[in-house]
Amino acid sequence: MKVISAKDLELDEPQFKHCTGTRNACKLCTPLGACLAFRGVEGAIPFLHGSQGCSTYIRRYLISHFREPIDIASSNFSEDSAVFGGASNFKAGVANVVRQYKPKMVAVATTCLSETIGEDMTRLFHDYMKEEWFEGHPHMVKVSTPSYSGTHIDGFHAAVRALVATLAVPGDRTRRVNLFSGMVSAADLRYLKEVLEDHKVPYTLLPDYSESMDGETWSEYEKLQSGGTPIADIMASGCAQTSIEFGRTLSEYPSAGKFLSERFNVPNRQLGLPIGIRETDAFFEALAEVSGEPTPVKHTRERGRLVDSLIDGHKYVFEKRAIVYGEEDLVVGIASFLSEIGVVPVLCASGGKSGRLKRSLHDAIPTLDDRTHIHDGIDFAQIGEMADTLRADFIIGSSKGYQLSRKLDVPLIRIGFPIHDRIGGHRVLHLGYRGAQSLYDTIVNALMDVKQTNSPIGYSYL
Numbered sequence: 298m299k300v301i302s303a304k305d306l307e308l309d310e311p312q313f314k315h316c317t318g319t320r321n322a323c324k325l326c327t328p329l330g331a332c333l334a335f336r337g338v339e340g341a342i343p344f345l346h347g348s349q350g351c352s353t354y355i356r357r358y359l360i361s362h363f364r365e366p367i368d369i370a371s372s373n374f375s376e377d378s379a380v381f382g383g384a385s386n387f388k389a390g391v392a393n394v395v396r397q398y399k400p401k402m403v404a405v406a407t408t409c410l411s412e413t414i415g416e417d418m419t420r421l422f423h424d425y426m427k428e429e430w431f432e433g434h435p436h437m438v439k440v441s442t443p444s445y446s447g448t449h450i451d452g453f454h455a456a457v458r459a460l461v462a463t464l465a466v467p468g469d470r471t472r473r474v475n476l477f478s479g480m481v482s483a484a485d486l487r488y489l490k491e492v493l494e495d496h497k498v499p500y501t502l503l504p505d506y507s508e509s510m511d512g513e514t515w516s517e518y519e520k521l522q523s524g525g526t527p528i529a530d531i532m533a534s535g536c537a538q539t540s541i542e543f544g545r546t547l548s549e550y551p552s553a554g555k556f557l558s559e560r561f562n563v564p565n566r567q568l569g570l571p572i573g574i575r576e577t578d579a580f581f582e583a584l585a586e587v588s589g590e591p592t593p594v595k596h597t598r599e600r601g602r603l604v605d606s607l608i609d610g611h612k613y614v615f616e617k618r619a620i621v622y623g624e625e626d627l628v629v630g631i632a633s634f635l636s637e638i639g640v641v642p643v644l645c646a647s648g649g650k651s652g653r654l655k656r657s658l659h660d661a662i663p664t665l666d667d668r669t670h671i672h673d674g675i676d677f678a679q680i681g682e683m684a685d686t687l688r689a690d691f692i693i694g695s696s697k698g699y700q701l702s703r704k705l706d707v708p709l710i711r712i713g714f715p716i717h718d719r720i721g722g723h724r725v726l727h728l729g730y731r732g733a734q735s736l737y738d739t740i741v742n743a744l745m746d747v748k749q750t751n752s753p754i755g756y757s758y759l
C-alpha cells in the first residue's frame with residue numbers, strides 16, 4: 298500500500314500563462330448557492346441585501362437550469378445606499394416582501410457590495426424586528442455570503458448551517474436522521490427521499506428543492522412554489538439521532554452537521570457524495586446502521602445490475618482519459634466513479650479552494666496515481682491550457698465546459714450545475730447505484746458514438 302506523504306498532498310504548481318485575472322471562472326457566485334438552499338425550505342423567500350443586478354444574475358442562472366420561475370427579492374442598493382448604507386432599503390424591502398408574498402421565512406443573504414461597505418446585519422435585523430415585528434411574523438434567517446471569498450458551494454453550505462443554527466431546538470432524542478445532501482440535482486433529492494423512506498426512518502432532508510424547483514404545472518399562479526423542507530422538521534433537527542452530511546472536503550468547514558454536533562450533541566457522519574459503487578456502499582452501510590434495517594432488496598438489486606453492466610461495457614471505457622471539473626465534492630465523487638469503471642481522470646479541476654481537494658481525492662480513490670493532475674482555484678482558461686496536452690477522450694462537468702469540448706473535439710458529459718444548453722439538467726441523477734447506472738450508460742454511449750462516427754465503415758454493430 299502506498300503511503301501518502303504531506304508532500305504528495307501539495308497541489309501541483311500550475312505553470313500557466315501569466316494572467317492576474319480570472320478568465321471564465323470554474324465556480325459561481327456565493328449568494329447563488331445560498332438562494333438555492335433557501336428555496337429548498339417550505340415557504341421561504343430568498344432576499345439579497347445588495348443591488349438588483351445580483352438578484353437578476355442569480356435568477357437567470359437558476360431559471361435557465363431548472364426551467365422554473367424563482368423570485369429573489371432585493372434591497373435594491375443605489376449609489377446612496379453604497380455610500381451611506383442600506384438600512385432603510387433593507388427595512389422597506391423586507392416589509393414589502395412580508396406583505397406581498399406572505400412567506401413563512403425571509404432568508405437574507407449578503408452580496409459583495411453590502412459586505413464591502415461592512416453592513417452590520419445583526420443591527421439591521423434587530424432594528425427591523427423592533428419596528429416591524431408582529432404576532433405570526435415569518436421567521437428571519439441571515440447568512441454572510443461575500444462572493445469574493447468563496448464559491449456557490451460555500452454559500453450553499455453556509456445557508457444550510459444558518460438555517461439549523463437559527464431554527465433547531467433541543468429536546469428529547471428521536472429516531473430522526475438529518476441528511477445534508479449538498480448542492481445536488483432535483484432528481485438526486487427525490488432519490489434520497491425514496492431511499493430514506495425505504496429504510497423506514499423519519500428524516501429531515503435539508504434543503505429539499507425537488508418540488509419547489511421542479512414542480513408540476515399550476516392551475517393558478519403561485520408566488521412561492523410549494524415544496525421544500527418543512528420548518529418544523531428543521532426545528533426538530535436538534536433532537537435527531539444522527540446527521541449524515543455529504544462532502545469529503547467539509548472536514549474543516551463549519552457545516553450544519555458540525556453545528557448540531559457541537560450545540561446539541563447530534564452525532565455527525567461526513568461521507569463522500571454517494572457517486573459510484575464505493576461511495577454509495579458507504580452511504581447504504583450508514584443507513585443500515587442508523588435504521589437498524591438491512592439494505593432493502595430493491596437497492597441491492599440495483600447494485601447487482603450496475604455491476605453486471607460495468608462488465609458489459611468495460612471494453613468501451615477501459616483506459617479512456619477524462620477531464621473532470623466543477624465543485625470540489627462533485628469532482629471527488631465523479632473521479633472516484635470513473636476510477637471504478639477503468640477511466641483515468643487525467644485532470645481533476647475546481648474553482649473552489651477548500652485546500653482539501655487533493656486529500657479528499659486520495660481518500661476516495663486509494664489507487665490514484667501520478668497520471669491524475671489535481672488543481673484547485675483554477676479557471677476555464679487554465680483548464681484549457683492544460684487540456685492541450687492531456688489527450689482526453691471526454692470531459693465531464695457543467696455546460697460551462699462546452700467551449701472546451703468543442704475545442705478538443707471530444708464529448709461533454711453534462712452533469713452538476715449549471716446545464717444551460719440542454720433540457721432536464723435538474724433531472725440528471727448522479728447519486729446512488731441508480732445514478733451511477735445512468736451516468737455509466739451516458740458515458741459509454743457517448744464513447745460508442747465517437748467510435749461509430751469516426752469509423753470509415755460506419756458499423757451499426759459495435
Ligand code: SF4
Nearest residue numbers: 326351354408409444
Ligand atoms: S456582485 Fe458579487 S454577489 Fe453580486 S452577482 Fe456579482 S459575484 Fe454575485
